[in-house]
Amino acid sequence: MQVVLTDQGRLLMLIVLCGLLWALESIIPLYRFRYSRVRHAMPNIALTLMLVITNLSLSFSSAYLAGFSVTNGIGLFIFLGLPSGAQIVFGVLALDLFAYFAHVLLHKSWLGWQFHRVHHSENAVDVTTAFRQHPGETIWRILWQLTAIVMFGIPLWVVVVYLILSGLNAELEHANIRLNSRVDRLLRLLLVTPNMHKVHHSRDQRETDSNYSNIFSLWDRLFGTYTGAMDFRRLNYGLDGFDVKERQTLGALLKMPFVNYKRV
């Protein structure tokens, strides 16, 4: 019951922040896209609903594995006997490191890219892009979370805290809002900021192949995949060959992993 309540609470927080950012996008937009915002959002919202359903239907597996690890003393944190204060810090860090690996592999493997290009084929990144991902990618990311839970023995409450932070930051990163560059530079010492993630959505592959981190910018700095501030006047979102309307419908996005388009 507690898990169900937590899921509802999480969902509510995400909806509230999404509404706030949607409003802010009209007031301080980074780009003035020429599109109908509602029409543009439709396939993204449909994919977001699929993500919610996939996550909810698999949430029992995280709960089960987290409980199983604790009961059976499996995982590095349990072995080390970490107190709860350390569990939250290292648990969130471990889950975020595994999210980094999951993301890099989505780019570096042929099959991963077939799925992940659904997210990158977006040519007008805004708050609705945050959860525009194929259900296959969602399952891939959950498998990496489950691996981290078992390897480190991460308790369920830490997983829930991580998912809340990850979801809220995903919305913030994608929001089409202008951010003061000094504030951004300060924040990105620790976090992946909106300006930092936007670079990852560039059409220029040298920029796409950087800034993979999820919550903490640390991983990109550590593994040499960090790109700093860039000139937003020359940033162009999307993927060549995917801008046509026929490749942006919900049906086309769901079929995308199984169609052999050329990567330009």
Ligand SMILES: [Zn+2]
């Ligand atoms: Zn990516």
Ligand SMILES: [Zn+2]
């Ligand atoms: Zn993104």
